[in-house]
Amino acid sequence: SSELTQDPAVSVALGQTVRITCQGDRLRRFYASWYQQKPGQAPVLVIYGKNNRPSGIPDRFSGSNSGNTASLTITGAQAEDEADYYCNSRDSNGNHPLYVFGTGTKVTVL
């Protein structure tokens, strides 16, 4: 299957840790990247590669990978982390579709 599957929603208490997972066969070949999207705003890259954060992304965001599963962890979640999170990965040329987004996870900070 070419899909990337995420849990639809998770909740986390303020200051606690939450892990979001993304599963798909293409993750055995290519790393996932992770995007945060708040209502009415464009997506923002938060994790890419093995576990890399763009400049400006807090270090409470981290990524990990194992087999066909990629994970995004927020350690010490803050109110501003409440958002939708999407994973994305490409596949080898000739495998279709070239890029796929995960189904998205809504993170609620309680």
Place this chain on the structure above:
Amino acid sequence: EVQVVESGGGLVQPGGSLRLSCAASGFTFSSYEMNWVRQAPGKGLEWVAYISSTGNTIYYADSVKGRFTISRDNAKNSLYLQMNSLRAEDTAVYYCARLLVTYYYMDVWGKGTTVTVSS
């Protein structure tokens, strides 16, 4: 400042056409691969199309193949999406995004342009 800015969205009737543009600035546009991504109202992100830095390699999602055409003009620092035979299900916010090929991620996104297909 590194940025991309989409334009060209609007209201169009089913079966109609629209051309989206994405103006890049603050970086060497001709060195980067690009994607178009869309998001229907209340739905998740959907990859639409990819173009290599030279424009020689192009891929499409099945949902738009044969109807949409991605192109670029490196001399004008611009990316385009020609959308024909539009359907109600093409209604979405369309984003252009810069691709980094070290790990195939999209690091720069525009604010998007809204396309509404309705009679």
